[in-house]
Amino acid sequence: MMDKQFNANTSVSIFMATYNGAKFIGKQLESLHHQNFANWQLWIRDDVSSDETVSVIKEFEEHDKRIHLIEDSKGRLGNAQNFNEVMNYSGDSDYFMFCDQDDYWFQDKISSSLTFIKEKERECGSNTPIAIFTDAEAVNENLETISNSFMKKVHVNPYDKEPLNKLLAQNYMYGCTMLLNKFAFKLSVSVPKDAEGHDYWVALVTSLYGHIFYLDKPTLKYRQHSNNVTGLKQGKLINKIKRNLTLKGWIQTNRIVDMSIRQANRLLDIKYDNPNKGKSKLVRDFVLHGTEGGLIVIPFLIKNRIFRQGKLRTLIYYLSMIRKNKNIYD
Incomplete structure (x- = not known):
């Protein structure tokens, strides 16, 4: 054994x-x-x-x-x-x-x-x-x-x-x-x-x-089967088109991006005796930039290597992050 x-x-x-x-x-x-x-x-x-x-x-x-x-x-x-x-x-x-x-x-x-x-x-x-x-x-x-x-x-x-x-x-x-x-x-x-x-x-x-x-x-x-929450089906061409090149996909992307900002904000609520100040600052800056939006968010994301898998998904993600007036407290 x-x-x-x-x-x-x-x-x-x-x-x-x-x-x-x-x-x-x-x-x-x-x-x-x-x-x-x-x-x-x-x-x-x-x-x-x-x-x-x-x-x-x-x-x-x-x-x-x-x-x-x-x-x-x-x-x-x-x-x-x-x-x-x-x-x-x-x-x-x-x-x-x-x-x-x-x-x-x-x-x-x-x-x-x-x-x-x-x-x-x-x-x-x-x-x-x-x-x-x-x-x-x-x-x-x-x-x-x-x-x-x-x-x-x-x-x-x-x-x-x-x-x-x-x-x-x-x-x-x-x-x-x-x-x-x-x-x-x-x-x-x-x-x-x-x-x-x-x-x-x-x-x-x-x-x-x-x-x-x-x-x-x-x-x-x-x-891998039809009921997977995640998996290879996410990478099929038809799913890429639905996710990135349709109005429904754009709305879903925005929802996920907003959730990711709220999720990151929750990280800062955790009490830990020995936090990495550099990492904590990255999270705070991510929440701030993501919430405020605007073109200034793009240099921040590029500088800190914050991207998604694949060039198209990263482009759509960046466009979603640019949106202004995202309220993480909704």
Whole structure:
């Protein structure tokens, strides 16, 4: 067993937010059951599914006491706030992971992620907020390989030396590939309603107050299908046209840009004993420029390497940032 690499008390909490996932969730839960690191607890909250998702979860819960279904009366919260809610059930674990309902984890996903983050903790200090993320194998609905490297398929450079700058404009760290130490986790709770996603919020918080590292290794099969919130469908030509070259796409871009400014503003509310003043100033300036708009925002964005993936997306993003009178407090 790979557990022997770690202290016997090393523990991992895994969070899953489900919604109408009955078709695939059984395979995902099977993959967790077969992990070669055993000291984990899985916390699941279902967002009022109308299919058999809850029944499948309860069946697995009955046979594996590490699986816990949270049942409450809070109703449908949406993906980000569903994850936010389930993150409150972590207990006193050492490390934390996010799990999508429709993927399939490789047997050493937890153990290899732990090995990597412990190496980084030795380099940076065990009290430092650290998050790691990995590559993934992109697969279709039947778990057949589309690409051995999701990162290469979507043309993302995961080794950015200034991740905060890029993250202010666009998230490229997927929650299903992440592992956080307790210091990064505690700073990230709770996820504000202004956040685009739980993983985006965690990436921003950790890049601002700690460190993010990339493990160049696929640790799961990242299933691509019509119901994906993110994924390869975002890069299809028809979706690029809808997103960038239509009125509906322009309105959606403006909504996302406004949310990103509000999200960045929420970062400044976090209390941390040892903030990086340079990074904090970058966030404050980003919020200020984004809120006021005007052509002056363009030199600021270029100087600080704040851009989106692809020249067209960056151009549309810059045009949206120019808009004046954006009220981040709406």
